[in-house]
Amino acid sequence: MTIAVTLLGTGSPMPDPNRAGPATLISAGEGDAAEHYLVDAGRGVLMRLAAAMVGAPNLTAVLITHLHSDHITDLNDVITTRWVMTFEQTPLTIVGPVGTQKVVDHILASLEPDINYRIAHHQDLDYQPPVNVIEVTEGVIELPDGQGGQVTITCGQTDHKPVEPSVGYRFDFGGASVVAAGDTVPCEGLDTLCAGADAIVHTVIRKDIIANIPMQRMQDTLDYHSSPAEAAQTAAKADLATLILTHYVPAMPMSGTEDDWRALAAEHFGGAIEIGDDLHRVVVPPRP
Ligand SMILES: [Zn+2]
Ligand SMILES: [Zn+2]
Secondary structure, eight states: OOEEEEEEEOOOSSOOSSOOSSEEEEEESSGGGOEEEEEOOOTTHHHHHHHTTOOGGGOSEEEOSOOOHHHHTTHHHHHHHHHHHOSSOOOEEEEEETTHHHHHHHHHHHTHHHHHHHHHHOTTOOSOOOEEEEEESSEEOOOOTTSOOSSEEEEEEOBBTTBOSOEEEEEEETTEEEEEEESOBSOHHHHHHHTTOSEEEEEEEOHHHHTTSOOHHHHGGGGGSOOHHHHHHHHHHTTOSEEEEEEEESOOOSSSOHHHHHHHHHTTOOSEEEOOSTTEEEEEOOOO
């Protein structure tokens, strides 16, 4: 009864040949009985999911933390691929903050020619992509009947202002609990989600480096993201066992500088600190 966290995309808005855009896979349970939750759907998400041996049809639900483009770039690909790769109507549930329904409606509108081509061409595909949006603010999320059921998912408000609203998610399964923070500065909503959890997946930027780049557009990113130290403080406050860092800004070379990032977090957090390339996988066991 473990939860596995796979960092599908550890990149950021800046295109990187080695790092896909922000996306994390939360898998609960084993084999065919496993539930797979995709948190955010950045650039290249389905390529990384394929590498993790999970296809769009296998997703139990997609959960969006906020509507920044880099976190939803490939949501259209998830919708289309789910639709054409399943052979019966298999609704895709997309959970997200208020505003998600409008974005999904526009994505579907942009796909209208493609949807019409495929419906006209494939005799057995005679329905629109069945997409079901649930907008959330906080509290336990109820998925439609037949979807999920083994994992309790809780949502909480985060602070990524002026991007509003933004949310984080907590996944509880068999005594193990993982929080996916998304982009946020330390805040009460995140602390509440973390209370009693085991691990957190937190996006980070190196403020010590960005602050020295004389470019206003980079400086603007300082006030609404957490540094490794701030993410570590959030993890320490809740006494979590594991801190998983992702969304590396500036992009981390494929290897060599992880230790710098880890050291910055370790000054504030005594638990395990996980940093890695795309497809890095962390197993979170139940609490003893
Ligand atoms: Zn963001
Ligand atoms: Zn981001």
